[in-house]
Amino acid sequence: MSTGLAFSYESRAQRVVFGAGTARTDLAAEIERLGCARVLVVAAHAERELAEELTSVLPVVATFLDVRQHVPLETATAARALAGTSGADSVLSIGGGSTTGTAKAIAMTTGLPIIAVPTTYAGSEATAVWGLTDAGRKSTGTDPAVLPRTVIYDPELTLSLPADLTVASGLNAMAHCVDSLWAPNANPMSSAMAVAGIRGLRQALPEVRRDGSNLDARAAALSAAYLAAVAFTTAGSGLHHKICHVLGGTYDLPHAPTHAVVLPYVAAFNVPSAPSAAALLADALGVPDPVSGLVELYASLGAPGSLRELGLSSDDLPEAARLVAEAAPASNPRPVGRDDAALILRHAWAGDRPGSDQLEAHR
Amino acid sequence: MSTGLAFSYESRAQRVVFGAGTARTDLAAEIERLGCARVLVVAAHAERELAEELTSVLPVVATFLDVRQHVPLETATAARALAGTSGADSVLSIGGGSTTGTAKAIAMTTGLPIIAVPTTYAGSEATAVWGLTDAGRKSTGTDPAVLPRTVIYDPELTLSLPADLTVASGLNAMAHCVDSLWAPNANPMSSAMAVAGIRGLRQALPEVRRDGSNLDARAAALSAAYLAAVAFTTAGSGLHHKICHVLGGTYDLPHAPTHAVVLPYVAAFNVPSAPSAAALLADALGVPDPVSGLVELYASLGAPGSLRELGLSSDDLPEAARLVAEAAPASNPRPVGRDDAALILRHAWAGDRPGSDQLEAHR
Numbered sequence: 001m002s003t004g005l006a007f008s009y010e011s012r013a014q015r016v017v018f019g020a021g022t023a024r025t026d027l028a029a030e031i032e033r034l035g036c037a038r039v040l041v042v043a044a045h046a047e048r049e050l051a052e053e054l055t056s057v058l059p060v061v062a063t064f065l066d067v068r069q070h071v072p073l074e075t076a077t078a079a080r081a082l083a084g085t086s087g088a089d090s091v092l093s094i095g096g097g098s099t100t101g102t103a104k105a106i107a108m109t110t111g112l113p114i115i116a117v118p119t120t121y122a123g124s125e126a127t128a129v130w131g132l133t134d135a136g137r138k139s140t141g142t143d144p145a146v147l148p149r150t151v152i153y154d155p156e157l158t159l160s161l162p163a164d165l166t167v168a169s170g171l172n173a174m175a176h177c178v179d180s181l182w183a184p185n186a187n188p189m190s191s192a193m194a195v196a197g198i199r200g201l202r203q204a205l206p207e208v209r210r211d212g213s214n215l216d217a218r219a220a221a222l223s224a225a226y227l228a229a230v231a232f233t234t235a236g237s238g239l240h241h242k243i244c245h246v247l248g249g250t251y252d253l254p255h256a257p258t259h260a261v262v263l264p265y266v267a268a269f270n271v272p273s274a275p276s277a278a279a280l281l282a283d284a285l286g287v288p289d290p291v292s293g294l295v296e297l298y299a300s301l302g303a304p305g306s307l308r309e310l311g312l313s314s315d316d317l318p319e320a321a322r323l324v325a326e327a328a329p330a331s332n333p334r335p336v337g338r339d340d341a342a343l344i345l346r347h348a349w350a351g352d353r354p355g356s357d358q359l360e361a362h363r
Numbered sequence: 364m365s366t367g368l369a370f371s372y373e374s375r376a377q378r379v380v381f382g383a384g385t386a387r388t389d390l391a392a393e394i395e396r397l398g399c400a401r402v403l404v405v406a407a408h409a410e411r412e413l414a415e416e417l418t419s420v421l422p423v424v425a426t427f428l429d430v431r432q433h434v435p436l437e438t439a440t441a442a443r444a445l446a447g448t449s450g451a452d453s454v455l456s457i458g459g460g461s462t463t464g465t466a467k468a469i470a471m472t473t474g475l476p477i478i479a480v481p482t483t484y485a486g487s488e489a490t491a492v493w494g495l496t497d498a499g500r501k502s503t504g505t506d507p508a509v510l511p512r513t514v515i516y517d518p519e520l521t522l523s524l525p526a527d528l529t530v531a532s533g534l535n536a537m538a539h540c541v542d543s544l545w546a547p548n549a550n551p552m553s554s555a556m557a558v559a560g561i562r563g564l565r566q567a568l569p570e571v572r573r574d575g576s577n578l579d580a581r582a583a584a585l586s587a588a589y590l591a592a593v594a595f596t597t598a599g600s601g602l603h604h605k606i607c608h609v610l611g612g613t614y615d616l617p618h619a620p621t622h623a624v625v626l627p628y629v630a631a632f633n634v635p636s637a638p639s640a641a642a643l644l645a646d647a648l649g650v651p652d653p654v655s656g657l658v659e660l661y662a663s664l665g666a667p668g669s670l671r672e673l674g675l676s677s678d679d680l681p682e683a684a685r686l687v688a689e690a691a692p693a694s695n696p697r698p699v700g701r702d703d704a705a706l707i708l709r710h711a712w713a714g715d716r717p718g719s720d721q722l723e724a725h726r
Contacts, residue, residue, distance in 0.1 A: 004518070005582040006382030011593075013376045018550075019369030155367070187381075188586045189593070192559030196551065219368040223551045230374075230552070 007187035009234060012128060015150045018223060020215055023054050023094075023117050023154035030150050031058060031090065034113055040064065040088035042079065042103045044095050047119065050157070051094045054117065062086035069098050069255060070133040070248055076105035083110050090115060093148075096169070097122030097255060104130045104146035116148035119157045121169040121221060122256070123176055123229025126151065129237075131245075138249020140237070153226065155219040163212055167301045168256035170205045170221055174198065175244075175259040176228035177284075178294070180235035181277035182270055184331045190235035191280060193227045198284035200224025202297055209301050239336060240266040242327040243344070246320055253310050260303040261310060264294045264354040265344050273334035295354055306351030317345050370550035372597060375491060378513045381586060383578060386417050386457075386480050386517035393513050394421060394453065397476055403427065403451035405442065405466045407458050410482065413520070414457045417480065425449035430462050432618060433496040433611055439468035446473050453478060456511075459532070460485030460618060467493045467509035479511035482520045484532040484584060485619070486539055486592025489514065492600075494608075501612020503600070516589065518582040526575060530664045531619035533568045533584055537561065538607075538622040539591035540647075541657070543598035544640035545633055547694045553598035554643060556590045561647035563587025565660055572664050602699060603629040605690040606707070609683055616673050623666040624673065627657045627717040628707050636697035658717055669714030680708050 017026050031039060039060045043051035044067040051063070064079045083091070083106045093103035094117045101124055103114045108130055116125035128147040131140045161169065177194040180186060201224045207217035237245070243262050247253045268291045271278045278290050287293030304310060312320075321342035328336035347354065380389050394402060402423045406414035407430040414426070427442045446454070446469045456466035457480045464487055466477045471493055479488035491510040494503045524532065540557040543549060564587045570580035600608070606625050610616045631654045634641045641653050650656030667673060675683075684705035691699035710717065 004383050004579055005586060006385075007379075008381065009379040011374050011377050011379075014374050016370075016372040016374075018371065020367050022369075188559065188563070188590060189556065192555050192590055193552070195559065196555030200551070216367055223368060227551060227555055 007185065009185075009187045009189055011189075011234070012144060012147055014126065014147060016153065016226065017150070018153040018226075020156050020219065021154060022152050023157055026152055027054060027115070027117070028058060030152060031092070031115060034090060034115065034149055036090035036113065038087055038089040040083050040086055040091050040106070040112070042067065042091060042093045042095070042099055042106070044099055047095050047099070050119070054094060055092065058092070061088050064102065067095065067099050067102050070138055070252075071098065071101045071105050071131055073132055073134040075102060076132055079106050080109050083112060088112060093117065093125075094119065096120035097124040097172075100124040100148070101131055103148075105132060107146045108143060111145055114146070114148040115150045115152070117152045117154065117157065118222075120161060120165070121158075121173040121225035121228075123173055123225050123232065126226055126229035127233035129233060133249055136250055136252075138245050140245060151226075153222050155215055155222045158218050158222055159213055159215065161212065163209060165256070166208055166212060167205065167303055168254075168260050170201060170208070170225070171260035171263065171298065171301070171303055172256040173225040173228040174201050175240055175263045176232035177201070178263060178267060178281060179238035179240035180231040181280055182274050182333050183232075183235035183238035184329045185234065185236040186277075187234065190231045193231035194235075195280050195284045197224045197227035197231060198281065200227065202285055205297075205301055237329070239270065239328055239332045242329065243324050246323045246327055247307070247312065250323060251312055251316055251320070253307070253312060257304045257310055258307070260298065261305065261307055262348055264291065264298060265348045267291050267294055268354040269340070269344055270333050277333070291355060307345070307349040308351065312349060314349060317342065317349060321345050370548070372548075372550045372552055374552075374597070375507060375510055377489065377510060379516065379589065380513070381516040381589075383519050383582065384517060385515050386520055389515055390417060390478070390480070391421055393515060394455070394478060397453060397478070397512055399453035399476065401450055401452040403446050403449055403454050403469070403475070405430065405454060405456045405458070405462055405469070407462055410458050410462070413482070417457060418455065421455070424451050427465065430458065430465050432461050433501055433615075434461065434464045434468050434494055436495055436497040438465060439495055442469050443472050446475060451475060456480065456488075457482065459483035460487040463487040463511070464494055466511075468495060470509045471506060474508055477509070477511040478513045478515070480515045480517065480520065481585075483524060483528070484521075484536040484588035484591075486536055486588050486595065489589055489592035490596035492596060496612055499613055501608050503608060514589075516585050518578055518585045521581050521585055522576055522578065524575065526572060527665075528619070529571055529575060530568065530666055531617075531623050533564060533571070533588070534623035534626065534661065534664070534666055535619040536584075536588040536591040537564050538603055538626045539595035540564070541626060541630060541644060542601035542603035543594040544643055545637050545696050546595075546598035546601035547692045548597065548599040549640075550597065553594045556594035557598070558643050558647045560587045560590035560594060561644065563590065565648055568660075568664055600692070602633065602691055602695045605692065606687050609686045609690055610670070610675065613686060614675055614679055614683070616670070616675060620667045620673055621670070623661065624668065624670055625711055627654065627661060628711045630654050630657055631717040632703070632707055633696050640696070654718060670708070670712040671714065675712060677712060680705065680712060684708050
């Protein structure tokens with residue numbers, strides 16, 4: 001029989017409420033809709049005031065504020081303990097990816113339903129992927145129990161996101177889209193969402209960079225970030241995410257800026273071997289050459305340009321290359337040996353202009 | 364507060380297995396995966412041989428063959444009775460939209476899980492929408508219990524679909540996409556899938572029309588039909604589907620050809636009042652004017668051109684216009700009074716070339 005187009009795809013049940021002001025107007029009703037009445041709030045210290053304001057009328061039984069990047073196991077243990085002692089019947093996360101990640105760590109072991117109110121473009125709220133860090137190594141996995149049952153997207157909550165975090169978080173969403181085009185379970189559904197997400201982000205991000213108080217642009221970016229996250233969760237982690245997990249989990253690099261630095265280098269590496277993904281990417285970016293298109297978009301946004309400036313030591317590059325080569329998906333459109341990984345990382349560390357010619361020339 | 368982008372969206376859990384040969388290789392395992400062991404097969408008489416071949420190794424307890432278009436209530440009652448007397452724990456539908464619709468009628472009252480093996484581009488297998496016809500009137504509704512738990516898409520099963528049915532069924536899928544751009548719950552997710560579906564269909568349908576045995580084109584059309592159906596089920600029924608339900612349920616017009624005739628007239632009516640949907644449609648069709656683009660695509664495929672040739676009597680037009688005006692969504696981008704409905708139907712009945720200028724000029 002023919003090989004041809006073949007894939008499997010699983011959609012998961014999730015309710016999304018999107019609109020300016022919805023975190024204030026819809027949260028109580030959505031918690032009630034889930035039949036919940038004892039809410040454990042998870043929010044980072046920096047968002048404590050926002051969380052208090054949004055939850056003042058809700059049946060809150062406890063609040064967990066000790067959110068940390070990449071969800072260290074100790075953080076997860078403490079949050080799970082609080083869920084137990086408080087008798088919570090639901091977890092309400094208000095914040096970015098690390099906050100949602102902490103709520104997921106609770107859901108993993110308790111099965112409590114999560115209501116997520118994102119304040120960034122991280123997208124964790126739309127995926128069944130969890131991540132935990134233990135002894136300097138990040139583990140990730142997929143578990144339907146950690147997928148938030150309800151997500152309330154209120155673009156007003158993103159208005160105060162500073163310009164640098166806006167860009168880094170938006171480009172994290174862009175990485176979800178682009179990496180899903182060649183991820184192990186890429187399929188026509190994930191690619192449809194990725195293309196729409198890329199188009200939305202490349203139009204909205206320059207606007208929100210220019211004027212962070214532009215609510216329409218904020219809404220467009222947030223909705224594109226949702227498309228990005230759903231594309232990612234159905235397609236799985238591609239090479240880009242495997243690299244970022246190594247860099248974030250092992251070397252404690254900041255999550256979103258790392259994604260912003262790495263993506264153009266992964267695109268430069270994969271594009272020559274992935275013609276149909278390259279065509280979708282070029283079309284979504286509205287440019288003839290997708291790698292140049294990404295590089296120019298990233299530069300215009302003032303994205304961080306190198307792993308060096310994020311604090312990675314060049315001494316770590318050989319070990320990182322080994323870990324990346326081990327973690328790279330077997331289905332990547334181009335095989336990733338340790339030399340390939342070293343090449344990608346070296347360019348990304350130095351901040352060289354990413355281009356497929358250059359990556360080829362250095363081989 | 365700002366109005367701006369606002370929507371709610373619910374994704375539902377469904378597993379899709381897509382690939383040439385999968386109906387032969389994967390069906391037993393997928394039934395087992397659902398924990399089922401007593402299968403009620405639903406297939407039309409015309410597909411009896413195919414159904415027998417695909418199910419020969421399965422634990423079949425009964426087979427229902429009396430499938431009829433638009434699922435008359437008597438058909439539903441008979442099928443439900445067979446589900447009861449046979450002690451089935453699952454329903455396996457093998458066929459087009461009417462076959463899946465019959466399986467859904469069973470699931471509505473019994474809660475039995477459906478495994479769907481589509482043989483056309485109807486898309487019913489990807490929606491939670493049911494339809495029943497009683498005393499000449501079609502009712503439709505949405506119920507999560509009727510959404511098939513698993514869909515097996517095997518493009519080989521579509522190879523024998525005759526050219527005229529291929530076109531009619533493919534344009535039914537096209538109507539799902541286009542109508543979802545302005546349907547009541549249209550949202551960024553449904554529009555992303557609709558755009559990808561339109562693009563896939565406009566590329567694949569001319570190929571499958573030219574050579575029905577082109578398996579790659581068949582696979583592309585089938586996967587686009589899935590995108591179309593998911594877009595439709597999340598966006599809801601727009602004006603086009605309301606018109607087709609009236610025509611199919613009340614005047615017994617054939618489902619898929621009716622969709623092929625009606626869509627360009629609905630597009631001509633709505634496009635001037637729906638600029639962002641029009642832009643998405645034009646982009647997906649790869650043309651500057653989306654109405655002309657649809658008309659030319661439909662003509663090139665040899666689509667049926669008028670409601671008259673499908674058997675509608677001109678005497679029925681006034682009543683049909685009244686029913687359409689009653690059924691039209693309040694959220695349609697352009698209000699639909701009885702005169703508007705009469706205008707759309709009169710042009711569609713006569714087979715006039717659809718164009719927004721013409722529809723305006725006749726007002």
